[in-house]
Amino acid sequence: MPLTLGVIADDYTGASDLANTLSKEGVRTVQTIGVPDAALALPDADAVVVSLKSRSIPADEAVALSLAAYAWLKGRGASHILFKVCSTFDSTDDGNIGPVTDALRIATGAAIVPVTPAFPETGRTVYMGHLFVGDVPLNESPLKDHPLNPMTDSDLARVLARQSAGRVGLVPLKDVAAGADAVSARLEKLALEGRTAAIVDAVFDRDLEAVGVAAAALPLSTGASGLGLGLARALVADGRVLRQQSDGAALAAGIGGYAAVVAGSCSKATLEQIAIAEGQMPVLRLSAERLVTHPEAEVTAALDWAKARLASGPVLIAASGAPEQVAEVQARFGRHAAGVAIEHGTAAISEGLVAAGVRRLVLAGGETSGASVDRLKIPAFLVGPEIAPGVPLLRTEGQPGEAMVLALKSGNFGGPDFFAKALGMMGVG
Ligand SMILES: Nc1ncnc2c1ncn2[C@@H]1O[C@H](COP(=O)(O)OP(=O)(O)O)[C@@H](O)[C@H]1O
Numbered sequence: 309m310p311l312t313l314g315v316i317a318d319d320y321t322g323a324s325d326l327a328n329t330l331s332k333e334g335v336r337t338v339q340t341i342g343v344p345d346a347a348l349a350l351p352d353a354d355a356v357v358v359s360l361k362s363r364s365i366p367a368d369e370a371v372a373l374s375l376a377a378y379a380w381l382k383g384r385g386a387s388h389i390l391f392k393v394c395s396t397f398d399s400t401d402d403g404n405i406g407p408v409t410d411a412l413r414i415a416t417g418a419a420i421v422p423v424t425p426a427f428p429e430t431g432r433t434v435y436m437g438h439l440f441v442g443d444v445p446l447n448e449s450p451l452k453d454h455p456l457n458p459m460t461d462s463d464l465a466r467v468l469a470r471q472s473a474g475r476v477g478l479v480p481l482k483d484v485a486a487g488a489d490a491v492s493a494r495l496e497k498l499a500l501e502g503r504t505a506a507i508v509d510a511v512f513d514r515d516l517e518a519v520g521v522a523a524a525a526l527p528l529s530t531g532a533s534g535l536g537l538g539l540a541r542a543l544v545a546d547g548r549v550l551r552q553q554s555d556g557a558a559l560a561a562g563i564g565g566y567a568a569v570v571a572g573s574c575s576k577a578t579l580e581q582i583a584i585a586e587g588q589m590p591v592l593r594l595s596a597e598r599l600v601t602h603p604e605a606e607v608t609a610a611l612d613w614a615k616a617r618l619a620s621g622p623v624l625i626a627a628s629g630a631p632e633q634v635a636e637v638q639a640r641f642g643r644h645a646a647g648v649a650i651e652h653g654t655a656a657i658s659e660g661l662v663a664a665g666v667r668r669l670v671l672a673g674g675e676t677s678g679a680s681v682d683r684l685k686i687p688a689f690l691v692g693p694e695i696a697p698g699v700p701l702l703r704t705e706g707q708p709g710e711a712m713v714l715a716l717k718s719g720n721f722g723g724p725d726f727f728a729k730a731l732g733m734m735g736v737g
């Protein structure tokens with residue numbers, strides 16, 4: 309059966325967030341890691357979310373990967389492509405949201421691309437083109453301290469214009485509130501003016517429903533899980549997708565083995581979750597500096613520490629640091645080099661944990677999850693029940709050997725008790 313919706317996600321946690329939204333809306337969804345091999349047998353699905361690790365790489369590489377994902381999805385008949393980006397628009401002035409959106413627009417033949425990172429369920433709203441995170445503009449939110457892409461401007465039309473070859477317009481809330489036809493009319497007008505992308509305001513889910521109907525009539529859109537919700541509802545309403553609820557409860561059934569959490573996110577939410585977990589399970593705080601200077605020794609020491617404890621219950625290993633600690637490490641080793649070295653370290657720890665018998669694994673942080681999932685060579689996931697908004701339970705698919713259950717947590721997502729909750733839903737405890 310041909311696909312209806314093809315999604316290209318710029319990181320793995322973001323992909324599982326989007327897959328979670330689609331699945332909750334009754335769209336049968338599979339998440340793949342990278343562009344699937346021809347040999348990978350995938351279950352029947354209405355949507356495939358191809359997870360890339362393209363958020364923080366050079367723009368030309370992100371474009372090439374995204375175009376390869378597009379070719380695969382188009383080959384399977386996808387009638388609409390969503391480029392999934394972060395709900396906090398994580399990117400730098402060099403990209404990659406602008407360059408990838410530009411390249412996909414040309415490939416799909418779209419005249420204009422609606423762009424909105426709004427995700428009201430997690431407090432991301434867009435008004436007059438400005439992104440709010442909770443009750444503050446993006447540039448006043450904890451995202452101003454992100455280790456890889458500090459966000460210092462809440463005006464998304466301006467942010468996107470700096471990254472894009474085209475001109476960027478705005479579909480204001482008054483059009484969105486007037487409904488899908490008004491959104492389509494505004495997009496058409498902007499396209500006639502020569503705009504190639506438009507930031508679309510959205511504050512409530514009902515706004516995203518209107519945007520979803522307008523977007524589903526176009527070949528391409530760019531956004532986060534809120535737009536996923538709008539598209540899913542539109543595709544079910546127009547009959548392109550037959551609503552089906554997945555049997556989430558069965559997903560983790562039969563998967564035992566040790567359990568662990570590996571964290572590399574330095575977001576405020578993750579730092580708080582780690583602090584709470586200290587009262588619930590053994591927690592090892594890695595030295596970020598040693599992960600850069602003596603990675604093998606630091607990884608071995610962490611694995612020895614874990615192996616002595618795994619039989620007694622779950623453990624948590626974290627590289628994560630507060631903004632001052634991150635700044636210190638970055639000043640010594642450079643932002644990119646430090647991030648990559650620490651991701652390699654946490655990925656080696658994830659690999660060692662699985663070799664030691666861990667089959668239930670929670671990963672915190674987008675880049676962190678990406679590096680670990682790559683190291684574990686997981687080709688795809690089935691999407692299970694929601695642990696917290698934006699974070700589903702995932703079961704490995706297509707991997708030789710025993711299946712595993714994972715959660716890939718975006719740094720900013722989840723309540724204070726997230727780790728215990730995720731492990732509980734994996735049947736631990
Ligand atoms: N103590 C630390 N100092 C500096 N960088 C760190 C530290 N701990 C983790 N990092 C890096 O910070 C980045 C966090 O990004 P990511 O995993 O995507 O988290 P998030 O989901 O919060 O964006 C990763 O590159 C990670 O390796």
Ligand SMILES: O=C(O)[C@@H](O)C(=O)COP(=O)(O)O
Pocket residue numbers: 319321322323325326393394395396427532533673674675698717718719720
């Ligand atoms: O849209 C979102 O906020 C998430 O799906 C996401 O992409 C978050 O990125 P990370 O915090 O890097 O995991």
